[in-house]
Amino acid sequence: MGRSIESILGRIHPAFGAPKPVVPAVSALLAFDGMKAPLVEIKSVVKRFASVEAVAGVSFTVQEGEIFALLGPNGAGKTTLVRMLVGITRPDSGTIAFGDSLSSGHGPYRGRMGYLPEERGLYLDRPTIQTLAYLGALRGLSRSRAEASARAWLDRLGLADRATHKIETLSKGNQQRVQIVAAILHKPALAILDEPFSGLDPINQDAVVDLIRELRSEGMTVLLSAHQMDLVERLADRVLLMNRGQELVAGTVPELRARYQGAPSIRLDVVGEINLDALRAHPAIADARIEEDGAVTVVSREGEDLTAAVAHAASVVSLRGIHSERPRLHDIYVRAVREHERRMETRSVS
Amino acid sequence: MSSIRTVLEVARWEFLRFFKVKEQIVTFVLIVVVGAAVWGIGRVADLGRLKSVTVAVIAPEEFWVEAPPGTRIRFEPRDAASVPALTQDVDFRRLDGLLVVATSDSAVLRVGKVAAWQSDVETAFQAASKEARLRRMGLSVEEEARLARPAAWTVDHGNPAAREAWRAGRLWSVLFIVLTLMGLYLGNAYLFVAITGEKRLRVTEQVLSAITPQTWIDGKILGLSGVAAASTGVVGSGFFAMGWLTAFLNAAFGAGVAGAGAGSAAGGTSPGPDLTILLVDPMFLLVASIFAVLGFFFWFTLFAAVASTINDPNTSGRTVFLFVPMIPASICFMGLKDPDSPLMRLLGVLPFSSHAALPVRMAMGGLAPWEIPVALALLVGSIWLLRRAAGKIFALGMLLYGKEPRWSEMWRWIREA
Numbered sequence: 109m110g111r112s113i114e115s116i117l118g119r120i121h122p123a124f125g126a127p128k129p130v131v132p133a134v135s136a137l138l139a140f141d142g143m144k145a146p147l148v149e150i151k152s153v154v155k156r157f158a159s160v161e162a163v164a165g166v167s168f169t170v171q172e173g174e175i176f177a178l179l180g181p182n183g184a185g186k187t188t189l190v191r192m193l194v195g196i197t198r199p200d201s202g203t204i205a206f207g208d209s210l211s212s213g214h215g216p217y218r219g220r221m222g223y224l225p226e227e228r229g230l231y232l233d234r235p236t237i238q239t240l241a242y243l244g245a246l247r248g249l250s251r252s253r254a255e256a257s258a259r260a261w262l263d264r265l266g267l268a269d270r271a272t273h274k275i276e277t278l279s280k281g282n283q284q285r286v287q288i289v290a291a292i293l294h295k296p297a298l299a300i301l302d303e304p305f306s307g308l309d310p311i312n313q314d315a316v317v318d319l320i321r322e323l324r325s326e327g328m329t330v331l332l333s334a335h336q337m338d339l340v341e342r343l344a345d346r347v348l349l350m351n352r353g354q355e356l357v358a359g360t361v362p363e364l365r366a367r368y369q370g371a372p373s374i375r376l377d378v379v380g381e382i383n384l385d386a387l388r389a390h391p392a393i394a395d396a397r398i399e400e401d402g403a404v405t406v407v408s409r410e411g412e413d414l415t416a417a418v419a420h421a422a423s424v425v426s427l428r429g430i431h432s433e434r435p436r437l438h439d440i441y442v443r444a445v446r447e448h449e450r451r452m453e454t455r456s457v458s
Numbered sequence: 459m460s461s462i463r464t465v466l467e468v469a470r471w472e473f474l475r476f477f478k479v480k481e482q483i484v485t486f487v488l489i490v491v492v493g494a495a496v497w498g499i500g501r502v503a504d505l506g507r508l509k510s511v512t513v514a515v516i517a518p519e520e521f522w523v524e525a526p527p528g529t530r531i532r533f534e535p536r537d538a539a540s541v542p543a544l545t546q547d548v549d550f551r552r553l554d555g556l557l558v559v560a561t562s563d564s565a566v567l568r569v570g571k572v573a574a575w576q577s578d579v580e581t582a583f584q585a586a587s588k589e590a591r592l593r594r595m596g597l598s599v600e601e602e603a604r605l606a607r608p609a610a611w612t613v614d615h616g617n618p619a620a621r622e623a624w625r626a627g628r629l630w631s632v633l634f635i636v637l638t639l640m641g642l643y644l645g646n647a648y649l650f651v652a653i654t655g656e657k658r659l660r661v662t663e664q665v666l667s668a669i670t671p672q673t674w675i676d677g678k679i680l681g682l683s684g685v686a687a688a689s690t691g692v693v694g695s696g697f698f699a700m701g702w703l704t705a706f707l708n709a710a711f712g713a714g715v716a717g718a719g720a721g722s723a724a725g726g727t728s729p730g731p732d733l734t735i736l737l738v739d740p741m742f743l744l745v746a747s748i749f750a751v752l753g754f755f756f757w758f759t760l761f762a763a764v765a766s767t768i769n770d771p772n773t774s775g776r777t778v779f780l781f782v783p784m785i786p787a788s789i790c791f792m793g794l795k796d797p798d799s800p801l802m803r804l805l806g807v808l809p810f811s812s813h814a815a816l817p818v819r820m821a822m823g824g825l826a827p828w829e830i831p832v833a834l835a836l837l838v839g840s841i842w843l844l845r846r847a848a849g850k851i852f853a854l855g856m857l858l859y860g861k862e863p864r865w866s867e868m869w870r871w872i873r874e875a
Contacts, residue, residue: 194667196857223667229660234475245467246668290664 147172147298147329148193153202155188155353162188164353165202170298170331175324177340178333179437180350181445186333187226189350190302193331194223206298219248222296226303226333228287232276236262236286239275240293247294254293261289265319281312288316292323299323301332305339317343337438349441351448361437368440372414373407375399376421377429390420405433464669468677473684476648482689486696493700497707511575513567514544517559523586529578533557555579562590627821628794630738630746633697634817635790637690638750642783645686645754646761650777652678653765653856662856671853675762676845683754690750739821745830746817752834753813755841757783763848766855767863774862786811790818797823807833809840 148170155163163185170176178186191197192204195218207220231239237258244254262268265285270278275286284307292299304320305313317339320330334340340347341361348358357364382404387396392412397405404425408417418430435443514536515523525531536544547553551570557579559565565583569576592602656662665674761779768774786805793802797819805815806825812833819825851868863871 191663194663196663196666218668221667223664225660225663225667227660227663229656229662229664231475231661232659242467242471243664243668246464246665251467 145172146170147206148331149203149205150189150193151203151205153189153192153199153204155185155192155197155199162353163192163199166350166353166355167202168348168355168358170329172297172329173324173327174345175320175330175332175343177344177347178331178350179335179337179340179347179441180333180356183352184350185353186350187302188353190223190226190300190331190333194221194300219294220297222247222291222294222299224288224291224299224301224304226306228284228307230275230283230287230290233274235272236267236275236278237271240286240290243290244293247296249294257293257295258289261293262286265289281308284308284312284316288319292328296328298329298331301330303334304332305334305336313339337436337441341437347437349444351445352452354448356444356448357440364437364440365435368435368443373405373433374414374418374421375431375433376404376406376425376427377431378402378404379426379428382425386424387421390417392416393420396421461670461673464673465677465680468669468674469681469684472652472678472681473688475652476682476685477688482692485689486692486699489693489696490699490703493697493704494707497704501711511554511573513555513557513579514540514547514553515557515559516541516544517557517565518561521559521562521586521590523557523559523582526578526582526585529575531575531578531582533582557583559583562587562594624822626738627742630742631794631797631818631821632791633694634746634750634821635787635814637694637697638753638814639783639787640693641686641690641750641754642757643780644689645682645758646780646783648682648685649678649758649761650765650768650780652682653762654768654770657766657769657856666856671856672845672849674856675759675766675849675852679755679758679762679845682758683751686754686758687747687751742817742821745820749813749816749833749837752837752841756809756813756837756844759841759844759848763851763855763868766852767868769862776862786814790814793818794822797821803829807836809837812837 146169150169151167152165153163153167154161154165166185166189168176178189180186188197192199231242237255240258240262241251241255244257245251247254249257259268259271262271267278267282267285270282275283278286288301288304291301301320304316308316313336320332320343324330332340332344344361346358346360347364349356349364357367359367382398384396384398384404387393387404387406392408392414393406394409394412395405395407399405404421406417406421408414421427510530510532512532512534515533516536516538517523522535523533525533541556541558544553544556545568548556548568548570554569554573555576556568557565558568565587567576567579567583592605597605656665764776764779768776789801789805789811793799793805793815796802802815802819802823805811806819806829807816816825816829816833819829850871854871855863855868
């Protein structure tokens with residue numbers, strides 16, 4: 109094989125062999141390293157609709173310059189939370205504060221916020237540039253500045269030649285782009301994007317991912333909610349997972365992975381015969397199994413060094429490749445929600 | 459951006475959404491052209507009327523009829539032997555009529571069709587019959603002349619200028635009520651289209667994240683009041699231009715019944731152009747315009763709140779509210795007969811009707827000096843209160859999709875806000 113197991117493992121994941129990192133509690137997110145000052149602070153926010161508690165005491169902070177993702181199944185309370193954030197509805201209790209001094213109340217901050225609603229909506233019978241200029245003016249830009257900014261954005265997104273066209277004549281993807289431009293053309297400090305990828309094909313999804321990254325690089329803070337876990341995984345600096353109006357878990361994607369990793373495992377591409385009993389014989393290995401595609405998954409025992417397990421495997425089978433088995437955000441999402449559902453059921457039964 | 463600037467920005471947007479200059483020019487031109495066309499059609503009808511009507515008369519030797527002055531009837535005496543041929547001529551429309559006078563007290567008119575001139579023939583026969591009976595009574599010439607002389611009859615209008623002013627006031631009152639009602643319907647229709655459309659297109663959240671619901675509804679009401687006022691102004695100008703045009707056409711080509719298109723508005727059937735009636739009192743125009751615009755504010759505020767609670771205008775029963783402004787307008791139409799009646803005095807100061815009733819009273823009635831400021835204060839105060847309540851309903855209604863809220867719920871929103 110010619111390379112040491114340690115060097116292979118090091119290339120796969122730097123955390124191999126290292127102690128499991130401690131995932132901070134949700135409240136500890138108020139002090140997030142590597143970012144600037146907090147831009148949004150939500151404390152114990154509650155919102156009820158009749159007997160339904162749509163948001164049940166959620167707290168989190170969004171730091172300046174980061175991409176923060178709200179995740180959760182349908183009905184988790186994300187959109188209700190977002191609507192309170194943008195000032196469309198008010199919380200029944202709790203506080204939402206904005207800006208450098210984290211002052212509460214939306215009034216002074218409306219112009220510094222951009223919003224892409226989940227329920228998309230534009231004036232379809234009006235020309236694109238006029239609609240954008242109007243929405244920009246509502247955000248505090250002068251009409252001429254709003255129009256200039258709208259033209260610049262349309263040019264940047266390759267829609268300059270459609271500026272005077274009615275919005276109803278644009279394709280769905282282009283309408284979505286125009287909608288995003290409407291949310292950001294006034295260069296807000298905070299862009300709140302509710303389901304920015306919904307209804308888009310993969311190419312347009314990638315374009316939106318690139319656009320959000322550009323916004324971040326230009327200093328904009330982005331708070332988004334989405335269902336597309338692979339895209340969120342690529343984009344988000346931090347994630348807050350919600351279910352039934354409650355916060356389940358929060359942190360950076362690596363932190364969440366570490367938390368939901370369970371027993372470390374690796375996936376081996378092998379050549380020749382596989383002796384599972386020989387593989388399982390090592391005390392560091394809890395289990396070994398052959399997958400449908402012929403690969404072998406080796407699970408180490410809790411607390412054991414994965415390096416020893418890999419070294420043992422390499423001694424009993426011919427290795428062609430070693431892959432880390434990192435939990436995807438999708439898996440974390442599903443697992444966290446299911447665990448929460450089970451807890452809720454148990455609580456309701458007892 | 460300050461709230462007032464944002465309100466103006468919304469108002470500008472709403473105005474430009476619905477006020478299309480090209481359409482307004484077309485409307486104006488269309489009114490003037492239609493007015494000219496009606497005048498032209500009337501003229502053609504008049505020319506048709508100039509054709510004389512020939513009626514053959516078969517009567518005893520001592521009896522004769524004369525066509526009344528100003529009619530188109532021409533009587534032609536014939537002998538009794540030609541009755542069968544004349545009857546055939548009438549039946550085949552070669553002759554307009556055949557009058558057969560059996561005695562001075564009895565006659566038969568045979569016609570091929572029903573026509574307006576037949577009453578003129580009857581009048582002529584009755585006059586001739588009366589004449590014949592008088593002759594039979596053996597009266598002297600002086601006695602006959604005294605009997606035939608009509609009694610003196612004069613109507614004293616006092617100051618002719620006052621009479622003209624009353625006529626002009628009536629004209630402008632009718633025109634004003636019609637135009638204001640048109641503006642209300644136009645604005646209300648736009649308001650329903652704008653608000654329910656925005657809900658349907660899901661623009662609501664986008665806008666409400668940028669501005670407050672109160673700012674939004676204020677801007678909408680201002681913008682659409684502007685649309686209603688401008689559209690009303692265009693239509694009013696169109697009617698005005700039509701009046702002038704028909705008056706000038708009458709002057710140039712002679713007045714006829716045709717002038718009545720704007721006709722009756724323009725002073726009608728008078729022989730020459732009657733332009734004085736079109737000269738509106740500037741004070742009336744100012745006060746009426748102020749009350750019209752405030753009336754738009756009042757009703758549009760109410761309708762914006764109602765429209766925000768409508769989910770689908772095609773199925774909602776609340777669209778019936780569009781007809782509510784008909785009530786004060788109808789009462790004001792009835793009040794034209796007696797603008798100083800207690801009911802009209804009351805409607806002149808009540809906020810929901812003062813925009814229509816007060817200008818009527820100003821133009822035709824004896825408006826007391828205190829009525830204008832009182833009506834104005836009540837109307838402005840009501841608009842202010844209504845605006846606040848409507849803002850609360852609008853804020854919640856615009857975010858509701860699906861089931862429409864009940865009236866009791868909406869009342870609770872106002873109380874709890």
